[in-house]
Amino acid sequence: MFAQERQQIISNMLKEKSSIKVIEIAEALEVSESTIRRDLQEMEEKSLLMRTHGGAVGVDNRTNYEPSFLDKKDERKDKKIKIAEYASKMINDGDTVILDSGTTTLEIAKRITAKDVTIVTNSIDIAGELSSNDQIEVIVTGGSIRVSTRAMVGTITERMLKNFRVDKAFIGANGISIDDGVTTPNVTEAQTKKVMMNNAREVIVVADGSKFRNVSFSVICPVKAVSMIITSDEITEQEVQEYNEVGVEVITT
Template structure:
């Protein structure tokens, strides 16, 4: 294989997988790690990939932008539906307590919640809160604060103050991105602070993230991998990423 062909193939593989390590690329193409690093440097110069510690991610993976609710809700909708249904298996027994983070995937859990399941539920999401308020078996704690229009989530000191006093059985957390090096991340600092407090308040943390978010990194990390107990994702996650997460003690569940 000529160098140009290998570089094109590397760029394609990184785009498909979301993240590839230098070692894995070297093994795949039968070259040295030094050769791979030179290839990645070239691909980064032409804007096809971005180099990260130990490997590479697609050029668009390191972002500060944030799509609106409508756009996110329509993206990978089928996978999100399966992930939400699968995540319901981690609900605590009747009488338990949960946090539902704002997000289009966590919101998909609402229609599937058993109507007679006695639950104390905490959320900063306006649409999730509205749905939970109509369930007679649910005792709802709605976090206050400024509501971000782009995510319809309450953020700020009021939400953080209440979360600092809570301890719940399970937190169902959404994220814009998840990677080995950067953990869970999101573009907005106030939203990151609330998510960080939610993770801290939970005995068990279940992350709902479709595979397009795996290997991506946003501006602000709000939780390291060792704070996650379960990652519920879809079957498009790569075997390499699955192994990396499992090596960090995370239960990876394919919905």
């Protein structure tokens, strides 16, 4: 069976159910799981589906689909590392910084070399990563932990965040669009991110190029509210120019 035939069958399977697993497809088509993973990668590159940890979901479900931390941890990791390398260099000695929960911001935390830095975070993973760094004071927000994203959110988190004014906030997002703004699937997480942004002098969104033109359910802010977007090199010069025209600097890594 040719790849095109397999991919058409996968598309039909996604029309019947909202998500499918690699092993399920492999068994149905009687091919190896590695073959199916290649098919899913090709289909994602064509915007025909979105890959998840161990499977895929249809693009029609993407507005309120929320990949878990595990889904995202190793996905496009090389892109995230390049973004993190650039972003971490923006953190200077003595800075106060909010690091939003997320896989890209976790990579930033791993690469901070500045001294006497204060980090405020709602991420249990970032807090753990930085806990042994004696050059960084870590303030953990507390709040309710969302199992899927490992982020602390809610009223307690927001109250804690409102006690601080920081130099920079690095914020993650699931969707970035000039028309629809910066978005994420969960309403509660969107609200937490808004509070982070409101208490920072400079707001930097860190998200790889796959997030551009995506629109998730909950609006965090219009793109004009962002100081800078650090992303990967998949976006075009024309797209960069479009964001520059609305006053947002876009850095590609």
